[in-house]
Amino acid sequence: MPTRTVEISTPDGTADAFAAFPDDGERHPGVLLYVDAIGLRPVIHEMARKLADQGYYVLAPNIFYRRGPAPVIDVPDLSTAEARDTFFARIMPLLDELTVERAVRDAGAYLDFLTTQPEVRPGPVGTVGYCMGAVLALRAAAARPGQVAAAACFHPGPLVTDTPDSPHLLAPRLNAELLFGLAEHDDSMPPEAVARLNKTLDADGVRYASEVYPDTVHGFTMADTSAFSPSGLQRHWDRLLPFFAGALSAA
Numbered sequence: 001m002p003t004r005t006v007e008i009s010t011p012d013g014t015a016d017a018f019a020a021f022p023d024d025g026e027r028h029p030g031v032l033l034y035v036d037a038i039g040l041r042p043v044i045h046e047m048a049r050k051l052a053d054q055g056y057y058v059l060a061p062n063i064f065y066r067r068g069p070a071p072v073i074d075v076p077d078l079s080t081a082e083a084r085d086t087f088f089a090r091i092m093p094l095l096d097e098l099t100v101e102r103a104v105r106d107a108g109a110y111l112d113f114l115t116t117q118p119e120v121r122p123g124p125v126g127t128v129g130y131c132m133g134a135v136l137a138l139r140a141a142a143a144r145p146g147q148v149a150a151a152a153c154f155h156p157g158p159l160v161t162d163t164p165d166s167p168h169l170l171a172p173r174l175n176a177e178l179l180f181g182l183a184e185h186d187d188s189m190p191p192e193a194v195a196r197l198n199k200t201l202d203a204d205g206v207r208y209a210s211e212v213y214p215d216t217v218h219g220f221t222m223a224d225t226s227a228f229s230p231s232g233l234q235r236h237w238d239r240l241l242p243f244f245a246g247a248l249s250a251a
Contacts, residue, residue, distance in 0.1 A: 001049055008061060010109035012102065015065035017110075018045055019117075020052035027121035029248040030114040032107075032140060033060040034133030036222060037088065037095055037157075038078070040070035043224045051128075054241055056248075057120045061110050063136065064094045066102075078225040095132065100139070100165050107140035111147060124149030126244050127176075130221055131188075132157040138167050138178075145175035150247030152179040152240055155186060155218045160193040160200075168197050171204040178208035179243045181236050186218040211239065 002023050008015040018040060022028060031051060035044050040062045048058040062070040073091055078084050114120060127148055129137030134156030141151040151174075153159070159167045178201070182189055189197075194210070201208050213220065213235050219227030221236050 001052060003045070003049065006059075006113070008109055008113045010065075011105045012066060015061050015063075015106065015109070016040075016069045017059055017061040017113075018048055019057070019059050020045075020048045021057040021119045022052060022055060027119060028055050028057050029123065029244070030117070030120040030125040031056045031058045031244065031248075032110055032114055032125065032127045032137070033058050034127065034129035034136040034140075035060060035063060036131035036133050036219065037091060038075060038131075038222070038225070039064055039072060039091075041075050041224070043222060046223075047221075050237070051240075054244075056126075056244065057114070057117060059110065059114045061106070063098060063103075063106070063133070066097065067094060075224075081226050084226060103136055103139055104143050107136070107143050111140065111144055115147070124248055126150040126152070126248050128152040128154070128240065128244075129156070130154050131219060135159060135167050138170060138174075141176040141178075142170035142173040145173055148176045150179070150244055151176045152181070152243060154181040154221055154236055154240075155183045155188075155216070156180070157188050158193070159189060160196045168200045171200050171206050174204075174206050177243075177247050178206060179239060180208065180210040181232075181239060182210065182212045183216040183218050183220055183232075184212055184214055185216070188218055209239075209243075 127137035134153030141148040220229040220232035
């Protein structure tokens, strides 16, 4: 399967990204894959390849490109909770720098790049995100409602806050169908936040499916961390692939 590192011009510089797509000479639906807070790394490359193998052009940008090419911070062994806590203390400044305004500008640049690749066919595209990337996937869908037909969010960062720019308040601007794969134990999206999100989506007539994955914690899809759940990752694929197949089937 062809993979390559590409460069994307943005209003704030040049973002590096990982691209994977089928080697069949055909054009395929585009998918913008947003990484978790740990960043662009081998486990993300592998997930992009697996999705591309199902017939998609997958673009996974380095969301921290303003600090340099990936890996912006070397990723240590994150197989223990202690190691994860130490690493996240180092990466928090990068998260704080990725403001809503910057994220929306980036989303436009990423989608413009994705939809103009010769291997990507005209028509709707999808977004998928993990952890904080789920928030970015939702913001991208709201920023380009005529372009993004499907947005999937797995163990998302906070989608419901009390701030004016809370992601759940984007519901009226969404045209995409949504998929949520939630961890059973997750301080980022506790049951009361999930209920509030569902209520808002229902009120605005957003099409969505939401499921809590049993025996999982935040980050369950990431095979290189202590949060990893093999059954959670497989359930994620079992839900994501039919979701994109249905939502991105139009030529």
